Amino acid sequence: MQYLPNIIFIILLIVGVGFFVKNISKLRRNIFLGKEASLTDNKPRRWKNMAKIALGQSKMVVRPIAGALHIIVYISFVIINIEVLEIILDGIFGTHRLFAVLGPVYSFLIGSFEILAFLVIVAVVIFWIRRNVIKLKRFFKPEMEGWPKKDGNLILYIELVLMLLFLTMNAADYQLQQMGADHYVAAGSFPISSFIAPIFENVSVSTLIIIERTAWWAHIAGILFFLNYLYYSKHLHILLAFPNTYYGRLTPKGQFKNLQSVTDEVRMMMDPDADPYAEPAEDAAVPDKFGASDVQDLSWVQLMNAYTCTECGRCTSECPANQTGKKLSPRKIMMDTRDRLEEVGKIIDENNGEFKDDGKQLLNDYISPEELWACTSCNACVEACPISIDPLSIIMDMRQYLVMEQSAAPTDLNNMMGNIENNGAPWPFNQMDRLNWSKES
Template sequence: MSYLDNIFFAIVLIIGFGFFAKNVKKLIRNIKLGQKVDRKDNSKQRFQNMVRIALGQSKMVKRPVAGILHILVYVGFVVINIELLEILIDGLFGTHRVLSAVGSIYNYLIGSFEILAFLVIVAVVIFFIRRNIIHLKRFNSIDLKGWAKKDANIILLIETVLMVVFLTMNAADLHLQTLGYSHFTAVGAFPVSQFIAPIFNGWSPESVYMVERACWWIHILGILAFMNYLYYSKHLHILLAFPNTYFADLNPKGELNNLESVTNEVKLMMDPNADPYAAPAEGADAVPAKFGASDVMDLNWFQLLSAYTCTECGRCTSSCPANITGKKLSPRKIMMATRDRLEEVSAVLDANNGQFVDDGRSLLNDHISPEELWACTTCNACVEECPVSISPLSIIMDMRRYLVMEQSAAPTELNNMMTNIENNGAPWQYNQQDRANWVNEA
C-alpha cells in the first residue's frame, strides 16, 4: 500500500470509529432516561451469570439446533476478528500479514480462522432457510413484519458477504504467494481457501492482486459498516448481552418489587400510635410523581437496557401461554415496542438540543395496549426462556401498576376482587361473619 492508501485508511478508521462512538454516546443517554435502580449487589454472582449466560451461551443450547448454530456464528465472529488487528496494522503501516512474525503459530491462527469462516457461512445459510423457507412460526409472527424481518435478513447477508470476502481474499493471497508475486511471501495455512485458489489459474498476477486488494478493502469497510449498523439493529445484543446479564435481577422469579412509598404508607395506616399528619421521616422516600409506568421514562434504566438488548429471537413469545392460546400478548413485541418508543423519544431529544418536548405519544396505548398487558398470566415463562436475561414481565407489571393506581383502569373482574378484599377481607363476596362457616362443614 502507498502512503496515500495508508492515510486514506486512517481517515476511514477515524470516521468509522467516530460514528460508532457517537452512537454509543446516544445509546448511553437514552438508557439513562430510565429511573434509578440499584444493581450493584452481589458482584461475584453477577459476574458468574455474565460469564455463564453471555459468554458461555448456556441458555442458547436449551434449543440445541439454534443454540449450536448460534455458538458457531458467535465463536466464528469473535475469533476471526482477531485477524482485524492484523488488518489494522497492515492498513496503517503498509505491511502485509505482519502477524506472520509470530512464527508457526500463525499457520494455526489462519487455519482456524478459515475453518470458522466456513462454518459461519454454513450456519448463516441454515438460519436463512429457517427464517425464509421453512418459515418457523416464531420468525413469521405479526410482530416480525416489516423492518424487523428485513433487519434479520440484512444481518445474515452481511455475515455471509464478510466471510466469503475473507476466504476469497485469502485464496487470492495464496495464489500470489505461489507465484512469488511482489511482497507476497509464503506464510500461513489455508485449509479452506486452497480449494478456491485454483479459480485464479490463468489470470494475470495483476488481476489477482486487484481481487485481493478489493476483498481486503471490502472486508474492513464491511466490518466498520457492520459495527455502525449495530445501533439500528437487533444485533446490538452482541455488545449489550454482557451488561444485561450482569445487571439482571437476582431475585427469585415471581418475586415482585413493592413501591417503598406505598409500603411506608400502609405501615403508617396500621400503626395506631402514628401521627398521620406528621412530616415524612428524614431520608424516607417521597411519594413518587407517578405510580407505575406509562412511558419509557417511567421505566428503570435496566429495563431500557434490556429493550436495546432484545435479540428478537421469539423464544419468549413461543413459550408464552397467553400467546399460544391466541391472546394478543407477545413478550417479544413488548420489548420491541419499548425500544421503538425509546427511539421516538431519542429523536425528540436530538431535535430539541437534548430536551424532551411532549410529542403527544406514550408507550401505553400508542405502542402497547391494555389488552396486551392484561393478557399476561405472570407465569415467568418469557423470563425463563430469554437467552440474555431480559424480563418483559417487569415492564408489563409496571404498566399494569400505572393502569390500576393512576387510572383505576383494571378489568372488571379485578376491580370486583379488590373491592371484596377491601370490604370482606377475602376475594369472594360474602359477609366477614361467614368466613369461618367452612369449619362447620368439615
C-alpha cells in the same frame, strides 16, 4: 504518495469508530433516561451469571439446533476478531500479514479462521432457510412484519458477504504466494480457500493483486459498516448481552418488587400518630407516579433490556397467552419499549437535549391495555430469554399505572379487589366464615 493507502485507511477507521462511539454514547444516554436501580450488590454472582449465560451461552442450547448454530457464529465472531486486529495494524502501517512472524502459530490461526468462516457460512445459510424457507412460526408474528424481518435477513447477508470476502482475500493471497509474487510472503495455511484458489490459476499477478486488495478493503470497510449498523438494528445484543446478564435479576422469579412510594403511604396510614389532616410541606417533592406509562417511568435496566433484545422470539413462543391467540407478545413489549425510547431520544436530540411532550406515550400508542391484561405472570418469557431480559416486569409496571393512576382495571378485577378490601378474600365471602370448612363433613 506511497502513504496514501495508509492515510485513507486511518481516516476510514477514525470515521467508522468515531461514528460508532457517538452512537454508543447516545445509547447510553437513552438507557439512563430510565429510573435509578441500585444493582451494585452480589458482584461475584453477577460476574458468574455473565460468564455462564453470555460468555458460556448456557441458555442458548435449550433449543439445540439454534443453540449449536449460534455458538458457531458466536465463537467465530470472537476468534476472527484476532484477524481483524491484524488487518487494522496492516492497514495503519502498510504491512502485509504482520503476524506472519508467528510462523506455525500463524498458520494454525489462519487455518482456524478459515474453517470457522466456512462454518459461519453454513450456519448463516441454515439461519436464512429457517427464516425464509421453513418459516419458523416465531419469526412470523405480527410484530415481525416490515423492518424487523428485513433487519434479520440483512444481518445474515452482511455476515455472509464478510465471510466470502475473507475467503476470497485469502484465496487470492494464497494464489499469489504460489506464484511467488513480490510482497506476498508464503505464510498461513488455507484449508478452505485453497479450494477456491484454482479459479484464479490463469489470472495475471496484477489482476490477482487487485482482487486481493479489493477483498481486503471491502472486508474491513464491511466490518466498520456492520459495527455502525448495530445501533440501527436488533443486533446490539452482541455487545449488550454482557451487561444485561450481569444486571439480570438474582432474586426468585416470583418475587415482584415492592413499591417504596406505596410502602411510605401505607406506613403513614398505619401510624396512629400520623395527622391525617396535615398539609404537605411547602418544599415536599411531588409524589412518585405509580407504575409506568412511558419509557422514562421504567428503570434503566428495563430500558437496557429493550436495546438488548434481538427479537429471537423465544419468549413469545413460550408465552401461554400468545400460544392461545391473544394479542400479547413479550417480544413486542420489548420492541415497543425500544422503539418508543428511540423516539424519545430523537425528540431530545431535536430540542437541544430537552424532552418536549409529543402527546404520545408507551401505553396506548405502542402497547395496548388488552395486551397487558392477557398476561398470566407465569414467567415463561423470562425463563425463555437466553440473555436475561424481563418483559414481565414491564407488563407489571404498566398494570400498576393502569390500576393505581387510572383506575382502569377490567370490571372483574375491580370486583375482586373490592372483595379483598371489604372482606379479605377475592370472593364475596365473610372473613368470619374462614374456618367453616373445618366443621363441614
